[in-house]
Structures are given as C-alpha cells and as structure tokens.
Amino acid sequence: MAEKVTALAPGSLSGSLIGKPVERKEDLRLLTGTGHFVDDLRLPGMLHAKILRSPVAHARIKRVDVAAASAMPGVRAVLTARDIEGRVESWGDLMQDLLVGDRTAFVKGKVLYEGQEIAAVAADTRYQAQDAIEAIEVEYEDLPAVVDPEAAMREDAPIIQEGITYEFGDGRNIFDTFRLKCGDWAEAEARAAAVVRGRFTVNRVMGAATEPHGCVAHYDSSSQLLTLYTSTQSVFMVRDVLSKVLHLPRHRVRVIAQDVGGGFGSKAECFPHEVIASVLSLRLGRPVKLMLSRAEVFLVGTARSGQVRYAELAMAQDGSILGYRDRVVHNVGAVSAWGNQTLKIGSYIGLLPYSIPNVDIEGYAVHTNQMPGGALRGFGVPKTLWAKEQLLDMAAEQLGLDPVEVRLRNTVKEADCPFTTSVGQVIDSTSMDHCIRAAAEAVSWDRRRQERKPYTGVGFAVCLKYTSCRHPSLDTDCDAIRIRLETDGTVSVYSSGTPHGQGHETMLSQIVADHLGVDFRRVHVMSADTATSPFGLGTYGSRSAALLGTATREAAIKVRDRVLQIASHILEASPADLELTQDRVQVRGVPEMGLYIETIAAFAAYKSHQLPPGVSAGGIEESVSYDTPTDRPDINGCGNWSATYSGAAHAAVIEVDPGTGRISIIDYAMAHDSGTVINPLVVKGQHDGAFAHGLAWAMYESVVYDEDGRMMNPTFREYYAPYAADMPELEKSFEIPAPSTVIPGGHKGAGETATGPVAAAIANALYDATGIRFTELPITPDKVLMALREKERRGTKSLVFPNDMPDYEGPSWWSEDLVRNVRWDAL
C-alpha cells in the first residue's frame, strides 16, 4: 500500500483525474525562481518602510522623540501612536470573538511584549528607513515581566492588559475560558482499574515559513482605492479588518496575495505591519513596501500558544477509557490572535478518536508578556494529544495491556460510522481502526515489543483531526468558487482560497476538468484578490479540499448544465443523451455529432440566435458558495462543530544514545485517512510536511524567553528548525481512504493530520526505550541525557521527567473560588 507516488504529466493521463498524481501546476515557476512573492514587487515611486520595535517586553513608554529621525535624508514620513490616535481603531474582535480589540498598530502607552511596534518610518530606501528608525529616541520605564502562565494567574500578578475589563474574572490575566463536560468524572475515577495523571507542558513554536511576513500598500488617490499586496492566508480576513480599522468602505480596499511562501497558520490574520504600511501609503499617496526581517518574524510572527495541562485519564481493566479530566493553562501571550480558539478546538477535537463517556475539561486562556498566540498547524489539537496519548500508554502499562490493542479497543471504527461521540462529534466515516493496524504492522509492532533491545523503543499515537470547522466564535465555515467558461473554451477559476503551498491550482483544475470534460491544462486558477475573488474565509484548518473542492465541483456542474442546455438545443438532442468529454459535447454513441465547448461558449456570448428560447446572451459563468453543515457548541462545549474527520495512526521506532541523549528515529510509519484523495502527490507532500512540523515541535524547536520576556533565540542559528537531513525516510506512508459522507466529493483535509501524533508517538517510544516518561516539550538531547542521569542516580526502573508527582493534587492555582468567579461560556 505504501507505493511511491510519482508525478505524471497531465498530457499522459486519460479519464478522470481525481485520485491521479497529476504534476503540480505551481511547480515550474516555484522551482525555477519565477514565482511572485511580495518582496518581488517593485511599483513606480515605491517607498520603503521599517518599524521600530520595543527591545523590552513590559514597560511604560515615557517619551518618543522622532525629531532627529524626521530630518534624516530620504525620510518621507515618521509615524507613531500619537499620529494615528482616534483615527485607526484597534482590532481582534471582528473574526475572533474577543470582547475587545486587543491588537493595535502601535504600542498604546505600555509595551506588552518584546518586538511590539513603537514607530515606523517610510523613506526612499530600506537603508534610509533603517537609519531613521535607529535615530528615534524612546524612554522606557521598565515593568516586571510576567513570562510564566501559571504565575500570571496568581492574584497578585501584575495585570498585562490594563485597559481591558474582561468578563471572565478580576485580575489573574485570564481573558477567556473554556469548559467541556459530559458524564461524571468522579464516577469514572471510582470505577476505574487505573487512574493516571501528569502535568504536561507544551512549548511555543512558530510557523517559520520560508517567506517572511510583509506587504506593499498602495493608495491611489484618483480611484481612492487602497491596494494591499500581502503574504497572507486570507485576503478577505485582512481586507475586512483593515477596512474596519482604517474606517474605509470595504469596496475601497483591495487585498491581493500572489505566491505566498508558506504560512502554517502564522499568516491567518491581519497584522500591525499591514495596517502601518496602509496608513503610510494613505498619507503619502505612494506605494510603501514593508518587509519584516527574519528576526522580526521570530519576535512577532505569532507562535503556538504554550500550555500547562494537569491531565488525568481513567481506564477500566479491559482497557476502555472511562474518563478524562484536564485543567489547562493556555499561554496566549500578551495579545490573543487565535490563541483562545486553539484552546477550545484543541481540547474538544483532541479527545478523538475516542468517545470518552466522562469528560471534564476546564481551560483558562492567560496573558503573559510573550508574543501573540496564533494559529499553527494542528490548531491546538496536537497539545491535547501530547498529554492524552501518553496517559493512555501509562494506563495500559499499569493494566498490563498493549498500547495498540488499547487504541483499537477505544477508537471509533469504520463499522460504527456514522457515530456520535460522547461530546457530540458526528464521525461521518473513518478508517481509524485500519490505520492503526497498518501502522503497527509496518514497524513490526508485536515483534519489537517482544525483542527488547537496550535504548531502543517503539511508540504509538493516533489523531482524528477535524477537516473543516465552525469555530465557537466564527459562526461560518464558508468558501466560494466562481467559474467562467471563456469564449475560446478555456476556463477561469476564481477562488476565495489563499493558497500558500497546498497546490490549489492543480487540485481545483483536476475537479473542473473532471466535471466539465475540459483539458486540465485549459483550466486556470487565479490568485487571491478581493476585487475579483468570491467571498470566503481563506486557507487554513485543512478546509480546502472539502470546502473549495465542493464549491468547485458544484460550480463546474452548473457550468456543465448550461453548456448542455445550449448544446441540446443546437444538436436537437436531450441533455440526458449528451456527454462532455475532451473539450467537446457529443451525442452519446454518436461521437461525430457534437460541438466543441469553445463553440458553445462563443455562441452563448456572441450568437444569441443559436440559443434556446428564453436564454439571453452572455458568458457562461457560475458561482457557488459552500458552508459545511456544522453546529455551534452548546453550553457544555458539546456538539458537532466539524464537518468531517481525517485520521492518522503513527508508529515510531527510536534509538537513544545514552552518552549524548540524542534520539534517532530508525523507523517511522504513518497511516492516514484523508477521504477521497484528489491528488496523491499533494496529499503525500502535506503529510510529510505536517510530520516535519510535528517533529520540529517534538524534538527541535522552541521559542525560549528569559525571565524578562526577551526571546533568547530569534535566529535560525538557535531556533532549531530541523533540516532535511533530520527527517526520517517516511517511505512507510499509507493512505486508507474512508470517503466523507458529508462532503459531496468524499474529500477530507490532509494538511494537519500528520502533525498531531508525532510528539506523543516519540515520547511513548522514549519511555519504551529508557523508562523515562517525558512530560515537557521539546524533547531535546540535553533533557534526555539529564533525565537518564537522574534515573541512574535514583536507581529506579522508571522516571517521570521533569515533573514526578506521586502526590498529585491538581494545579496549585485551582480553587473553588476561581471556578465560581469565572464566567463559563463555551462560546
């Protein structure tokens, strides 16, 4: 089943293209360096802007003096908070259900995190802008930084967001909460044969996309149109926030994304630099380019929210999971971008693929003086899996059960579908049970468990990730496609997606080619542009195959129906007797009776006398917006927020060097259910990339802050993104499709499933190899070696590292008072 996927040229293929490894349309330009990224743009008269960022994490600004900077050569404008006061709004509340906008273009009085925007300069050259930035004088009054999220929750902790009154409680920096409850945990605990517990911590990691964030803003005073070219995952999200913040009507703001060099969640929102560049261009009437340096991206480009989880799992003697309880502190940094949503969705989806009868999760989203918590591949789900998939192994060990058998016992199975879980998820289809068996078999699980070799171990973890989701706050899940059949038989596709590596041009062209019977090469998917694209949310959350795929399919069918209607009139045949294939409509069984599709398109536009009675002349163009049939959560957090679910089962075989602590992955198997695959080449690429992000998170990367809130590693020298050489071969990659029954084409997402299980699979393998149960991420050689030494020192068979809690009593900050005083609202 793990066949090597080889790209095929579209000309060599016949019949349906769905499921075929069609060569990606994007590859030629990207591989030959001819793609169009933001920094490639050079508009006439374009100025260059740079931002002055705070070198400290928490301080009051006493004085900003721009006099010297303003007088420097080439400087056209210097902008500070004072210049935009009352004219540029704060944001964060439009899409993300924040009670207030906590995002501002510039620091308002108090710096909240290192790198926050203080001033900006537009100058003739990038160097002049940088020189002027360095000439701005700022006086700071340092405040104690709050870096530890549990410390931030103490009643005496300094308040970070002073100007905002949250309704979730006084003080404690709690700005949002989440509760998910079903059944009765106490009853599960009482009945259980094993109850296992742990304090699991989650590191903050970044998208580390190849293309840094950046934009070119161009305000044209004659048309009064502000155009923003930007590196984003959602042109409409940026446009709607930007126009609201700048008090401009939406039809006067145009956002364009051409090639985008990766995002992974880190570009799924409107950023201060996009607002600043726009304001500068509005003031100066000239295009302004504002590219962030790599160091700036490291400081402010948003990172996965950190977590501390006090997680507990109750298991019956037969391996059935009876209950799960978790108290989650969720570190969203100083400003919540998507931070609170990742707490909610991550906790809710992270319970899968099990239907656990008794669940009790309380989550607290907490501010610290760290960079904003954004979206990142997996959207919170991997964090729950990190704890839960390890607890499952811990309980299995206590009961003498095999971890794979326990997962098979508890998972939602193919034969059960459609299946409604305890918290209301409706699993339309899955091959989870087959995926588990396939991954286990691929690494010879049973043999490896029997033949013990010192410092070698095998571990398992699974994930059932939502494909497309109604966020608790964002009460929509829509995307749209418009298709125009041009008068020469080519097809233009306008999409609400903002792809950045997902191969939309290829994937959507395959769907159009199939349903319209036109050559794949005659279909062109336009880049994202709010002036031409239909409205939709953008590209994140593994949504595109399901959402855009369905909209494309339905729009193509509508276009086909109109083509057939006209053809049936001209050919004097019933539409049911016609077929569309190879760019031609023909009578079934009589191929010489037919018309080329371009003839029909041209007739529709130019020769109205050929049209059926009542059909007026015009281009053949159809638009479809698709929203998934998903629910909003109820008051306990339950419901079916998601449309369909993609599965992953991963098995890791590792070797530990007891002299250095280095972990080597010597074998790795992944089995996935991504529904009906449109292009196996794209899907394999997504799985490999998602695995790489999982590996990075588990073993290499972390945003490290010192106690003053300064990032210690804002360069690739010490932000250890793994290299290609760090990746295992990943030849054992299996696709076991269980087509979605909710999504018309059967598609599911593939972009994030492979991220989820990696950390837990490696941690479980590490326990198997060394007896050390790791509860802290990332698992780097230094920690592994120190844990091995600690275990030797104690002379024990096993060790929980770094938090050994024989007398687990739950989080120290938790109290009845806290729960009483906090406002619980699943939405």
Next chain:
Amino acid sequence: MRGFSWQRMNSLEETVAALAEHGDDAAVLAGGQTLLNQMKLRIVSPATVLWIAAVPELGSWGYEPDSSLLVGAIVRYEEMQTAPGLRGAHAMIAKVTSNIADQSVRNMATVGGALCTADPHQDYPVLASVLEAEIVTRSRSSRRVIPASEFFVDFYQTSLKSDELLTAVRFPPLPAATGWAFEKFNLRPGDYARAIVACRILLDGDERVEQARIVVGATEAVPIRATEAESLLVGQRVTEALAQRVARSAMAATNPLADQVFASPEYKRELVGTLACRAVMRAYQQAGKNP
C-alpha cells in the same frame, strides 16, 4: 548593512598598507561567511572593506621543506576538505573541514576567516589547538608567529592587532604513528557545536601512549587543553576503564558556560565526558593501526 567603501586588494603589500592606514575602521573580507552576517545585522559597520580573496600570496597550501603544512589565509574549506596528500594526523584537517556547516558555506568560507572569527563553537580553533598550529601574521612593519594557545583570547577575540593580517596557519609535522579523533556534538547536521573533544595520541613501540593531547571546545570562550587528562594517558595502554577516567578528568578541566539554548553547563560537561571517552578510544585504536 550600512554604507562602506569596498577596496580590492591585489597583493599582500597593498593589504598591509591599507590596514596600516585604516586600522580599526577597516574590515578584512575573505569568504564573508561571518563578516557579511555581522554587517547585515549592523553588529559591525566598517567604513572600509578590504577584499582579500584575490590576493595571490594568501591563496595556496602545501608542505614546507621542514614538513610543516602551511595553509594560506584565503584557502577555502572546499579546498581543504578534499586536500590530497595530507600527511599523518593532518588528515584530520580534511575530515573535520568536510563536516563544518554545509557545502554552500564551505564553498566560500576560508581557513583564515574561521581562525580570525574565533567563535568558540566553531571547529577551527579546536583543530588549531590540538594540532599545535601557529598563526602567521604580517603588518607593514612586522611579522609574527603566534602559537594557537596564545592566539585565541576570548569570545570572537584574537591577539591579532588592528594593523595585522593573518596570512597563513602553520601545522607542525607530526609523527606517522599518531592516532587522532575529533568528536563533535551538534543538534542538527552542520550546526555550531555544543561540545567538541579532539584527541591526538602517539604510541611507543610497546603500544603505550608516549604523547597525548586533548582539547575541549565549545564549552568556554577559548579551547581548553585538558593537561591532567593527557598525563593520565602517558605510559599507559588505553582500556575502556582508563578512557573513562580520562573522560572524567576532561570534564573537570572545563567550566562550561550557559551560552546556548538547550545546552545547560551540566549537560555540556556530561557531553564532554562522553565525547572524551569516545575520542580517546578512537585515537588509541587508530594509533595502533599506524605503526
């Protein structure tokens, strides 16, 4: 980066004259693998950049009549990693160089640049120390030959004066029966080291250690020579147990700094122990094969 004046140097004389004229305001550019990064981030902003990559006197390497190996300042890593005919333990130079950074860096980076950078996490300071290299310098008015042990002064600091140019590094001849090992630990392939232990062993006719040199790198500002560990080896046949004793001594010889993410001083010390044990065993075994 800030504005600067770029000057192409055509000869050694011209270079030392320019250095005498500009002194601290000038930076010497060879392969640019350190300097350009520092200039880009405005960590340094020299008024004048002296480009020496085409200076003929600096570009070659080879053996001198006394069998010492002289490597010119602008010889690139790429040349040294494939250098043919390196004698005895000098083979270590090619082996170590081929494992630095990545190929695109090695295509540009120079031996002289690496030594002048004096980054304690890089390989060349350790290599120079364990091979007892000497740094050859020139200024308009003087020539110096500086032992490696006196060349590296502190983090990114050498004893080179502002009007001096490193022209070459001289590796003294080493007996044929020398075994060597260079054990480096880094997180990703090509990364700067978290710890390095380099070892060189010369055996007598009885398979006992006659001379030993052990150098620890990447733990402090400059390479550290573990002299006590060396003396434990002299006169002995190396066993696993002895290698472990030597390793413990090497651990005691260094006080690692907390200067890298995911590498506490305690961890670095443990690493030194592991690497020292492996280096001693490997060097001893290799020496036994080189009678």
